[in-house]
Amino acid sequence: MPVEAPEPKQRKRLQKGGVIVPHPLKWYQRLIASVIYLLIRTVSATCRFHWEFWVQGHSQQPVIFCTWHNRLPFSLLMYEQHIKHYQVPHRLAAIVSASKDGGVVARILEHFGVQPVRGSSSRRGAQALLELTTWIERGYDVAITPDGPRGPRYVVQNGPIALAQVTGLAIIPAAYNLKWKIRMKSWDRFEIPLPFARINARFGEPLHIPRNITEQEKEVLRLELQNRILKLTED
16 A cells, blocks of 8 residues: 655644644544534434344454445444444554544544544555554454545445454454435545434345465456455445
8 A cells, every 4th residue: 555745734743754643633623522522322223124144143253344435424323233243352453534524534434432543545554554463363244434534435445355364363244224214426436324214234245265375366356356345335
């Protein structure tokens, strides 16, 4: 994952050695994150969930969870229910954009007890990959939005495949579907769940990535992961 040269404003956030440091949140951004977290908890309490788990269960080893960028609001609730269902004492680290908006998302993750790792394919990518492997070594599961942060929508990027290849972890495709929602006009058609929605939350068959594969084989597996998540997705 190449890291682009820092923009002028980014240079102000460089540590010694050229390491890019995400901007700290201001007080009002922390407040926004807290309000969003409370809204997610409140709305989800009114919703009716139907769960579809992969029948063979959750590995005792860490795994990589992948769900679409437009399904972020309830994705952490899915993970909570997943580990509760299989009774595995895992914790989660999630990759979040290194942008200013990503800082608010990172704070929301912290409210959920999730360890945010700041980076993406376009910014801070190599650092993020290294940090993710560190958390995996500590026994954490990892969550990635494979079509984020810029899309195209529902197109899996190379990041999850590369991480699974390096770490040997299985990739778990996941998605939830709801009809009672607000759909934004963003690139990913971001979905905001409304109160009292009926939600179908689905986990698919794990995908394993061998360590020694060709670029052509890697592309085949990328498309396979994309198809597995699409099979769980209803728009």
